[in-house]
Amino acid sequence: MAKRKRKRRWHGGRIIVMAAIALLIAGFLIRRTVVPRTLHYLAYQPVDHGPMPAPDYPPSPVPAARPAGAPGNAPGAAVSAVQNRAPESGEHLSDSDRQQLDEILRRKAK
Secondary structure (H helix, E strand, O other), X not given: OOOOOOOOOOOHHXXXXXXXXXXHHHHHHHHHHHHHHHHHHHHOOOOOOOOOOXXXXXXXXXXXXXXXXXOOOOOOHHHHHHHOOOHHHOOOOOHHHHHHHHHHHHHHHO
16 A cells, blocks of 8 residues: 655644733733833822922021020020010910910920
């Protein structure tokens, strides 16, 4: 008997299946790694609002530092500093409220 010649089959089906599996794996990896970073970058990107406008109120004066031996650095100096505070500090307290607050601060300082 004569041997039949085998026809050479084209293995294109295997290549397509391998490519599909590779694309599936690559898509999974991209979805799990690249997409969250990109979405986070897009969602939390700082917005440039330009320069800040000047405040409507005048700047508060900065008290000068006193030397260590100067009067006013005693333990009761905090109470006297509260009493000497200008009413421009944003607190609009009446005199009676201010006295009550000073008494509370004196009790807490003891």
